[in-house]
Amino acid sequence: MKVLSIGQSFQHDDVTQDQFGSGTSLLDYDLLLLDPAVLIDEYWAKSKVNTYTGYPVIDDRNSVRLKTDIRRRQNEMYEMLKQGRTIIVFTPAPQRCHIAPDERDYAADRLGVAKYDLHENLFTPILFTRYGRNVRTVEAAGKSLEFRGEEPFGSFWEKNKNNLRYHAYFEEKVGKPQWFIEGTTKVIGTYLKIKNGYLIYLPMVQAEEHFPSHAEWLEAQEIFIDSLLKLVEELKKGSADVQLPSWTESYLLPGELEQRTNLSNLQGVLDHVYREIAQQKEHLDQLSKYKLLIAGTGKAFDVQVRKVFEELGFTVKEGLLGKDDIFLNYGDKFAVVQARSMTRTATITQAAQLEKCVSEYFTPYDVEVKGILVVNAYKDQPFQERTEAVFPNAMVNYSEKRNHCLMTGVQLLNLYLEARENPERRAALVQKMFDTSGVFDEQVDRPVQRSANGEELQATEPTEVR
Missing domain, CATH: 3.40.1350.10 (Trna Endonuclease; Chain: A, domain 1)
Structure with missing residues (x-):
């Protein structure tokens, strides 16, 4: 399987590295790994302007390149999905930068004040714009992940669960969620069947500084890529199933409405339980302080x-x-x-x-x-x-x-x-x-000490404070 990685470097023999703005065609590859979190730097590094309101400014020339490359890559990705290939996006936080507007403000130019528009989601919805979906993420980094999905994602999770880290979650439910921030309903990993291919959003394997040694980091990358390739192969096996056209959803078989309602109710109960867990964890954290x-x-x-x-x-x-x-x-x-x-x-x-x-x-x-x-x-x-x-x-x-x-x-x-x-x-x-x-001589006993199973431990006499 030919694999191309854009925005993230992987030490693996099967992975080719390249830049978002290169002339390399995505259609030469079976699997695309895309990390939008570092793509702005590719254009900002070549820009003559620094920052504005704390965010990178992409100058006029590189703004044109950026917009052109997004349209080109978007068309290639859409074609990949039509041909039954797979695209994996590492769920990114909003990528904020200023770029030149499509229509120039010549009055501002004459005053020497170039106008740049602030964009927050240049790369996040790169595929979804064709489907009219407004996909937004919220920046949040951590490694407390919880898997609540299905196979073949479960096998991938078992091999990588100690080495993954998330950098954002989705504002709203997208696709078929597989990973959540632990104890919450915040989705950090999901997938969609689009045309004949799959679009998968995943948490990222941790950076090298989080591993005890360089060798262990290399091993984790090897396992990560190998298990990704296995995941894609298993998904392709399942894609042989008949895909019903969308209009069939309006035609209900006997008992189908009841089952759909039951499923929706159960999902509501599950969401409520996870919200309760999140609230209880917050209460416990406050008490522990x-x-x-x-x-x-x-x-x-x-x-x-x-x-x-x-x-x-x-x-x-x-x-x-x-x-x-x-x-x-x-x-x-x-x-x-x-x-x-x-x-x-x-x-x-x-x-x-x-x-x-x-x-x-x-x-x-x-x-x-x-x-x-x-x-x-x-x-x-x-x-x-x-x-x-x-x-x-x-x-x-x-x-x-x-x-x-x-x-x-x-x-x-x-x-x-x-x-x-x-x-x-x-x-x-x-x-x-x-x-x-x-x-202060008010009679004070120590807090009751209990073991993890709730049994009271043997009490000791209070220490004399003087």
Whole structure:
């Protein structure tokens, strides 16, 4: 089988590489592999204009070449399908660029302001325009794919499922979907029978940087192309079946309407289930983020601390420029919160930094400001291994004299969970933070630990925080 690849290079003896704008005829080949994601660069690289509104600008000369090549290739692809050949397109994100309009704006030319039209889908609907379909994709990259298709695509999937990556999904259902973003109804791979051939949209094999070695990448490419050739051969075997003309769809056999209705209803139920799965995954992801209070670090830890204080009823105020602290108020009370995540114990230096921050807010606002330090110490260790004191005695003595509230991420998490489960206690718990001078001493147990099957693990005694 003669294979031509345009836009993507494959290390395989059966694949010939070429450019979209070359003079090579597609009709010399049995299988076309087309990656539209890199085709704009072929024309932009030869253009004398750079970018506009952040997108490539194809100058007048190359705009003419681009439009001419699209028409030429479109006709060749249509002829390939008529002859029963196969075209595989790697589902692309919208390819945005500015090209010269068909009709020149001579007034703009005289002013020295060339006008270029922004196009988003030059290559995506390259075949569908003949059928009056508006096929659009949405940019989205990832590797969580889910196969819900049929043979012979199932065999192809089994050989390549660990090496595929998607870069976009279809806005609407197209053809017979085979691949989806996992847990959703977003289609990333599908196929259509057009004339006597097949048009297949596929996710792409991952780039070399995603493989441990060059040899493993070469092996993955070899498997990918070999399984593609097998897929095309199997599709051709099935194409020997009689293809009914479209007008027969308006003639229904006894029981056909009922079966079509049942199929449609089942598809609706399936779509609803996948939407529910997607929503549940989102809820679970949001809930899991609270674990950042006991295992997070950096910006993610800071953001989650801020979110918890907001959910406790605090209002985030405009802080000082260039500061990473959190300035809050709760009713007529004000507080500045600093969040620190580390692999060791807290230090007196952090208490001193908190005191400096409190004084910086007191001066411009002329209000009493409570200093709160939230520390996720020993962040990389499981709870049962966190046996060292979080706040050393010297630090505690320093903070007690300055009315600081020192608390761990575990304490903040459990305070939040208690306030969420018992809203009537929320105000008292918040007041407890304002009343604390030194270590927050509200009785705090660790979150219940459970195994993957839901069984409660053996509990351990809470670690002394001082």
